[in-house]
Amino acid sequence: MKKAISLLLLIGLACSIPExxxxxxxxxESFRVLGYLFVNEELEEEVNLIDWSSYxxxxxxxxxxxxxxxxxxNSGYEYLVEKAHLNNVRAFISIGGGAPPExxxxxxxxxxxxxxxxxxxxxxxxxGFDGVDVDLENALINENYAPFVKELHQTLKxxxxxxxxxxxxxxxxxxxxxxxxxxxxxxxxxxxxxxxWNLEIVGQHSxxxxxxxxxxxxxxxxxxxxxKLLLGLPFYGYGFGSGVPASLRYKHILEAYxxxxxxxxxxxxxxxxxxYNSPELIGKKTALAKELELAGVMVWHITADAEGPYSLLKxxxxxx
Numbered sequence: 001m002k003k004a005i006s007l008l009l010l011i012g013l014a015c016s017i018p019e020x021x022x023x024x025x026x027x028x029e030s031f032r033v034l035g036y037l038f039v040n041e042e043l044e045e046e047v048n049l050i051d052w053s054s055y056x057x058x059x060x061x062x063x064x065x066x067x068x069x070x071x072x073x074n075s076g077y078e079y080l081v082e083k084a085h086l087n088n089v090r091a092f093i094s095i096g097g098g099a100p101p102e103x104x105x106x107x108x109x110x111x112x113x114x115x116x117x118x119x120x121x122x123x124x125x126x127x128g129f130d131g132v133d134v135d136l137e138n139a140l141i142n143e144n145y146a147p148f149v150k151e152l153h154q155t156l157k158x159x160x161x162x163x164x165x166x167x168x169x170x171x172x173x174x175x176x177x178x179x180x181x182x183x184x185x186x187x188x189x190x191x192x193x194x195x196x197w198n199l200e201i202v203g204q205h206s207x208x209x210x211x212x213x214x215x216x217x218x219x220x221x222x223x224x225x226x227x228k229l230l231l232g233l234p235f236y237g238y239g240f241g242s243g244v245p246a247s248l249r250y251k252h253i254l255e256a257y258x259x260x261x262x263x264x265x266x267x268x269x270x271x272x273x274x275x276y277n278s279p280e281l282i283g284k285k286t287a288l289a290k291e292l293e294l295a296g297v298m299v300w301h302i303t304a305d306a307e308g309p310y311s312l313l314k315x316x317x318x319x320x
Contacts, residue, residue: 031289031320032056032296033313034187034230036094038303039063043076046303052087054313056296059133059164059187063093063123067103069116077127085128092164093124094133096140105140108148117148121155131162133187141174153182166232166298168192169217180224187298190214190285191234196246204264204275206234211285215292230296231289233282235304235312243270249304250276250312261310279315286319 034057037046050058060080065071077093084091096104107116120132132152136145149163156163163182167175168189180186191206211231218224235250253260253276260266265275277285289297297316299305305312 032230033299033316033320034059034296035299035302036061037080038301039074039076043074044079047076047080047083050083050302051313052083052089054317055089055302057090057092058084058302059092059094060129061094061133061301062097062100062135063095064101064104065107065116065119067101067106069107069112069119071119071123077123077129081128090130090162091128092131092133092162093120093129094135094166095120096135096137098137100136100140104136105142105144108136108140108144110144110147113144113148113151117151117155120152121159121161124156124161125159129161131164131184132156133164133166134183135166137166137171141171145174146176146179149179149182167218169214172217172222177222180222183228185228185230185295186218186224187230188214188218188232189300190232191300195238196240199240202240202273205238206277208281208284208288211288215288215294219292226292226294229294230298231285231294232298232300233285233312233316234277235299235301237274237276239268239272239274241268241270241272244268244272244274248274248276251304251306254306254310277312279310279312282312283315283319286316290319 033055035055036059037050039060039062040046058080060077063071081091106112124132134149134152153163162184164185164187165183166187166189190211193207193210194201194203194205215229215231218229219226237248237250237253239245239248253266253274257266260276261279264278264281265273267273286297299313
């Protein structure tokens with residue numbers, strides 16, 4: 001009996017250990033749900049709208065420096081981190097993005113790199129963030145990318161912080177196995193296979209088959225452990241054709257077309273077609289990530305979801 005009690009105590013202690021040195025998280029979810037939240041003037045208001053029971057990680061996108069590499073103070077950062085940690089949720093800053101400031105290319109170069117890395121880590125430590133999400137894309141994955149990531153990794157680890165990356169399959173081949181191995185998690189951007197920028201290919205920008213292929217690439221081809229992979233899920237759609245907005249949040253699609261949740265595309269009133277992921281498709285992808293024992297799923301982005309029974313987040317929760 002004593003042995004059984006001791007074993008239970010040991011299990012309880014193991015479950016209470018935070019994930020990573022210096023983390024404020026008191027429990028570790030076996031299946032993570034990460035959501036990106038935009039930095040804007042309504043940050044504190046949007047923080048209050050987060051369903052904290054559903055998310056395990058929040059990436060604040062995007063926290064950008066000035067041309068020198070310095071960051072402005074923001075009371076919203078402190079508010080987010082406090083709320084997150086009270087709910088056992090990790091909070092990260094995400095740097096870069098699809099349309100970053102042009103001077104980031106200078107900041108990752110040798111002459112500016114160390115200074116900017118230190119400013120990033122100082123910001124993380126100042127507000128108590130759990131780490132940094134590196135979302136450097138396109139021209140920023142150049143000869144300076146690897147040295148920047150190495151230095152950032154070294155400095156973050158000295159502070160007991162995590163480092164993740166947002167990557168797609170189409171840019172993964174530009175990054176070495178060594179650099180991929182430095183990331184604690186990789187958030188697979190399994191979307192944007194097509195879009196308004198490529199009118200020659202009209203159709204679904206984030207099909208189920210793309211999710212299968214992206215997971216295969218990072219796990220089977222690049223040998224990234226499944227425990228480090230989060231499958232990206234789009235909470236938005238693209239419009240093709242006459243009179244259709246180029247990009248729409250899922251909630252706006254549902255507002256305009258209340259039956260849109262029944263399928264993954266819909267013909268607009270103007271005659272164009274909108275492609276997106278329905279609750280059924282989001283649920284199917286979540287089930288795939290769960291079945292394959294990935295670390296979890298990633299949502300781009302939190303405030304694009306609709307409320308009510310046809311919420312995409314609800315579809316995720318149904319499969320967790």
